Amino acid sequence: MGRITLDKVQKSFGEVEVIPPLDLTIEDGEFVVFVGPSGCGKSTLLRLIAGLEDVSGGHIRIDGKDATLVPPAKRGLAMVFQSYALYPHMSVRKNIAFPLRMAKMDKAERDRRVQEAADILNLTDYIDRRPGQLSGGQRQRVAIGRAIVREPAAFLFDEPLSNLDAALRVGMRLEISELHKRLETTMVYVTHDQVEAMTMADKIVVLRAGIIEQVGSPLDLYHTPKNLFVAGFIGSPKMNLLDGDLAKPHDATTIGVRPEHITPSPTEGTWTGKIGVSEHLGSDTFFHVHMEGRRDPVTIRAAGEVDMHRGDTIYLTPNAERIHRFGADGLRMP
Amino acid sequence: MATQHSRSAARTMMAPAVFLLLVWMLVPLILTLWFSVMDYRPLRGTFECCEGLGNYIRFASSSSFQDAIVTTLIMVGGILLITVTGGILLALLLDQPIWGQGIVRILVIAPFFVMPTVAALVWKNMFMNPVNGLLAHLWEFFGAEPISWLTQVPLFSIIIIVSWIWLPFATLILLTAIQSLDSEQMEAAEMDGASPIARFFYIVLPHLSRAITVVILIQTIFLLSIFAEIFVTTGGGFGTRTLTYLVYQRVIESQNVGLGSAGGIFAVILANIVAIFLMRMVGKNLDK
Numbered sequence: 001m002g003r004i005t006l007d008k009v010q011k012s013f014g015e016v017e018v019i020p021p022l023d024l025t026i027e028d029g030e031f032v033v034f035v036g037p038s039g040c041g042k043s044t045l046l047r048l049i050a051g052l053e054d055v056s057g058g059h060i061r062i063d064g065k066d067a068t069l070v071p072p073a074k075r076g077l078a079m080v081f082q083s084y085a086l087y088p089h090m091s092v093r094k095n096i097a098f099p100l101r102m103a104k105m106d107k108a109e110r111d112r113r114v115q116e117a118a119d120i121l122n123l124t125d126y127i128d129r130r131p132g133q134l135s136g137g138q139r140q141r142v143a144i145g146r147a148i149v150r151e152p153a154a155f156l157f158d159e160p161l162s163n164l165d166a167a168l169r170v171g172m173r174l175e176i177s178e179l180h181k182r183l184e185t186t187m188v189y190v191t192h193d194q195v196e197a198m199t200m201a202d203k204i205v206v207l208r209a210g211i212i213e214q215v216g217s218p219l220d221l222y223h224t225p226k227n228l229f230v231a232g233f234i235g236s237p238k239m240n241l242l243d244g245d246l247a248k249p250h251d252a253t254t255i256g257v258r259p260e261h262i263t264p265s266p267t268e269g270t271w272t273g274k275i276g277v278s279e280h281l282g283s284d285t286f287f288h289v290h291m292e293g294r295r296d297p298v299t300i301r302a303a304g305e306v307d308m309h310r311g312d313t314i315y316l317t318p319n320a321e322r323i324h325r326f327g328a329d330g331l332r333m334p
Numbered sequence: 335m336a337t338q339h340s341r342s343a344a345r346t347m348m349a350p351a352v353f354l355l356l357v358w359m360l361v362p363l364i365l366t367l368w369f370s371v372m373d374y375r376p377l378r379g380t381f382e383c384c385e386g387l388g389n390y391i392r393f394a395s396s397s398s399f400q401d402a403i404v405t406t407l408i409m410v411g412g413i414l415l416i417t418v419t420g421g422i423l424l425a426l427l428l429d430q431p432i433w434g435q436g437i438v439r440i441l442v443i444a445p446f447f448v449m450p451t452v453a454a455l456v457w458k459n460m461f462m463n464p465v466n467g468l469l470a471h472l473w474e475f476f477g478a479e480p481i482s483w484l485t486q487v488p489l490f491s492i493i494i495i496v497s498w499i500w501l502p503f504a505t506l507i508l509l510t511a512i513q514s515l516d517s518e519q520m521e522a523a524e525m526d527g528a529s530p531i532a533r534f535f536y537i538v539l540p541h542l543s544r545a546i547t548v549v550i551l552i553q554t555i556f557l558l559s560i561f562a563e564i565f566v567t568t569g570g571g572f573g574t575r576t577l578t579y580l581v582y583q584r585v586i587e588s589q590n591v592g593l594g595s596a597g598g599i600f601a602v603i604l605a606n607i608v609a610i611f612l613m614r615m616v617g618k619n620l621d622k
Contacts, residue, residue, distance in 0.1 A: 052521050073527035085522035089540040098536070099526035146526070 002076075002154035002186030003028045004049060008058035011044055011210075018044050019210035021058060026154075026188060026203075031180050034190045035197040036207035036233075042190045043158055045207070049188065050079050050156050062153060073102075078147035079156040082163065084139045086131040086146075092118075093127045096145045103150075117145040120179070137168045144179070154186035161196065173199060194234055198222070206230050228330040231256045237286060239324070240298045246271070252325035252333055259286065259301040261322035266308060269315030273298065275308060289314055363602075370595035377589045389596035398580060399597075403604070406576040409493055410557045414550055416497040421504030421549065422542065426534075428505070429512050439509075446502040450562040457495045458484065458567050488572035496563050500556075504549045511545035512538065551612045558605050577601050 004026040011019040019041045026032050034042040047053040049060060051072035059068045067075050078099075086095050096117055100110045118124045121141040131139055140160060147155055157176070161169045177200050180187050191197055197204050198218045206213040206221065206229070214226040218234075225231035231239050239256045247255045263269070264287065273291035285306050288297035300316060308314060325333040370389050373382045393399055428439060445453065461469050462483035470480035483491040515538065523533045559578050568574045570583060581601060585594030 050525060052524070072521075072525050077525070079522070079525050081518045081522055083516060083518050085516065085518035087519060087523075087537060087540075089543075098523075098528075102527040102529075102532060146522075150526075 002026075002152075003063050004154060004186065004188070005061040005064075006049070006058070007061065009045075009048060009055050009060060010057035011041075011048060011053065012056045017210070019048070022210070022212060024205065024212065024215070026186060028186055029184050031177075031187045031189065031200060031202045032205060033197040033201035033203070034188070034205050034207055035192065035194055036213075038192055040207045041210035042192075042207050044210075046079075046156050046158055046188060046190045050077055051075050052079075076153040077156055078150050078152035078154075079158065080140075080143045080147050080160045082159045084131075084143040084160075084163075086139055086142055088131055091128050091130055092123060092134070092142050092145075095131065095142055096123075096149055099146060099150045113149045114145075117149045120148070120182075121145050136164050137172060140164065140172055141175075144176070148179075148183070152185070154188060157187065157189040159190055159192070161191070162193075169196075176200065195236060198234070204234075206233060224332065225256075225324065226332050228254060228256070228326050231324055231326070231332075237299045237301075240300075241326075242294075242298070247325075250323060250325050253328045254326040254330075256324035256326065257318045257322065259299045261319040262298070262300040263317045263319065264289075264300050264302050264306070264308070265315045265317065266312070267315060269317040271298075271316040271318075273314055273316065275310055275312050275314050278308075278310065287314065289316065366595045366598050369591050370599055372592045374591040374595075375589055376591060385592060389592045390599070393584070393593055393596045393600065398575065399577075399600075401573070402575050402577045402580040405489065405573060406558065406578075406604075408489065409496075409560065409574075409576060410554060412490075412493040413497050413500060413557055414553060416493065417500045417504040417553065418546060418549060420497070420501050421508045422539075422546075424501070424505040425508040425512050426538075428509055442505055443502045445498055446500075448499065450496075450499060450560075451566055453499050454495050454563040454566045457491075457498070462491055484567055485572060488568045488574045492560075492563055492567060492574055495567070496557070496560060499563075500553055503553070507545050507549050508542060511542050515541050547612075547615055551615075554608055554612060555605070558601075558608065577604065 006022060006024040008021040008023060009019065010017070010021045022045075034045060036042050044053060048055050051067070051070065055068060059066055061067060062075060062077075087098065090098065093114055096114045097110050100113060105113075114127075115124075118127050121144060123138070123141055123145055126134060126138065131142065134142065143160070160176075161172055164172060173196060176187075176189075180200075189196075189200065201218055203215060204218055204221055205215050208229055214221060214230045216224075221230060221234045225234060225239075228241065232241060235258055237259050239258045240262075241254055241256050243254045247253060271291060273289035276288040276290050276297050278288070279286040283304070285302045285304070287300050287302065287308070289300060290297050298316065302308075327333050371385055371387075373380055373385050373388075424442065428435075428442065432438065448456070459467070461467050464470050464480050464482040467480075467483075469483065473480040481487065519537055519541075520533060523537050528536060560576065561578055561582065564570055564574055564576065564579050570579045575583070577597070578601060581594050581597040584590050584597055588594075
């Protein structure tokens with residue numbers, strides 16, 4: 001079981017309030033991702049749940065029991081750190097066995113569990129090496145192994161993939177997702193990378209300056225962002241946010257259209273502009289289109305390879321059903 | 335790329351330094367070796383050739399030689415024990431965030447800047463004096479008989495004085511090592527259920543092992559040649575005669591340069607044995 005409830009949790013460092021009172025429920029077995037720009041308090045929130053930081057106000061409940069003042073080790077949570085935080089002088093086996101040894105578990109049971117974790121994570125081949133002799137991805141797996149042997153109520157991940165190269169990151173993303181399916185344990189995952197959030201989460205929590213901007217499934221956030229911040233943050237490339245005369249026909253202060261919901265054409269359309277930079281990915285082509293009187297270019301996606309070039313005039317037609325309308329207060333209009 | 339030309343240029347440029355170092359080291363060593371096989375007693379005016387190994391045999395067979403070796407080892411070992419354990423504890427303490435951290439750290443280093451002679455005199459007269467010393471007053475305050483430190487426990491007293499001088503050095507090196515410990519490792523250990531004591535033994539101490547070896551190596555080299563602290567306190571009496579001090583006595587007090595030089599060569603050999611052991615230890619530790 002791993003149901004975590006935050007009830008008016010608040011955190012200040014001295015005078016500075018990092019997290020204003022905040023409510024959140026993480027259901028048992030859920031994969032929850034905290035996402036937001038750097039400095040938004042997502043790591044602090046995770047450390048509050050872990051118990052590495054003390055809350056300044058409010059309560060944290062784990063499975064209904066108040067854990068606000070419980071020390072980290074007694075909360076039944078396991079954490080994977082950004083730097084992996086492996087113990088450099090211990091072999092992989094000893095690293096993984098460390099929490100069990102601290103729990104005074106007998107040796108036979110300890111060995112069995114370590115072996116099991118090593119099998120799950122494909123660590124058997126280098127179980128007697130030291131962390132210094134492993135690659136980044138392998139170290140990551142050892143860190144996860146050290147977390148799973150404890151059979152915790154929930155896993156906490158603090159940007160675990162940010163030190164890996166792009167290819168490895170995609171692989172580890174899949175491995176962690178698979179691990180979640182297999183263990184069916186609650187996982188709380190912090191990242192600033194919205195692609196990780198979209199691909200892995202059951203539920204995404206978008207944070208800004210310690211405030212929850214929106215909570216929902218990845219597609220919820222994609223289809224119905226509650227406000228301009230979430231609209232601009234979720235989705236890659238970013239949603240185009242247009243104001244002024246382009247928003248007026250829709251009765252809104254700002255309208256948002258995702259690059260994939262604009263149809264380009266060389267001959268006719270609602271808006272006109274000139275092509276600036278184009279990015280060819282093979283499967284897709286992204287054009288940055290400069291429109292008269294606008295500072296920021298509009299990004300659009302064309303499927304496949306398109307015979308349009310820099311400096312060409314291009315006509316754009318947004319998909320009317322996919323236009324997001326936002327009011328003067330930045331909130332979504334129905 | 336080092337061309338033939340630049341390599342020979344480098345050799346030429348380095349030659350004076352190498353030459354100077356060689357002369358610096360070799361001349362005294364060769365002179366000592368030469369004197370050690372001579373019967374050289376300047377006050378009697380004897381400077382005669384070819385004692386052979388006589389000086390060595392005489393030096394080594396006297397009972398004071400074995401005592402001196404034992405004293406040297408006890409002294410160096412005791413000081414290392416106190417400075418390393420004390421240094422670790424102080425470093426742990428100084429690593430805590432406290433008010434006035436900068437000033438406290440400077441104060442901690444202070445004893446290292448006091449000259450050995452001065453430090454020993456301060457301890458001898460201010461602390462360990464059996465009548466007026468602060469320690470005597472402290473003992474009296476608790477109703478105990480004051481200890482006459484330098485006569486009752488002379489070796490221990492010198493160990494305390496020298497430890498006081500070297501404690502800051504150990505503290506400083508170990509403090510920087512503790513500060514380089516990744517805080518996430520400590521947090522991970524905390525999450526893993528390690529108590530503060532377990533965290534110290536499983537995480538902090540292994541992390542410090544390299545720094546501890548460096549402290550031991552450097553201190554041993556300097557501690558083998560302790561002189562001033564013995565000279566101004568006990569003058570080598572009461573079983574505080576180390577090998578260094580014995581050599582000094584043979585040369586200056588007995589005016590037997592030949593015998594003293596033979597002792598000096600023994601000291602060189604002892605230092606080298608220790609150095610080889612330590613180098614191996616450090617090498618092993620640094621390889622990790």
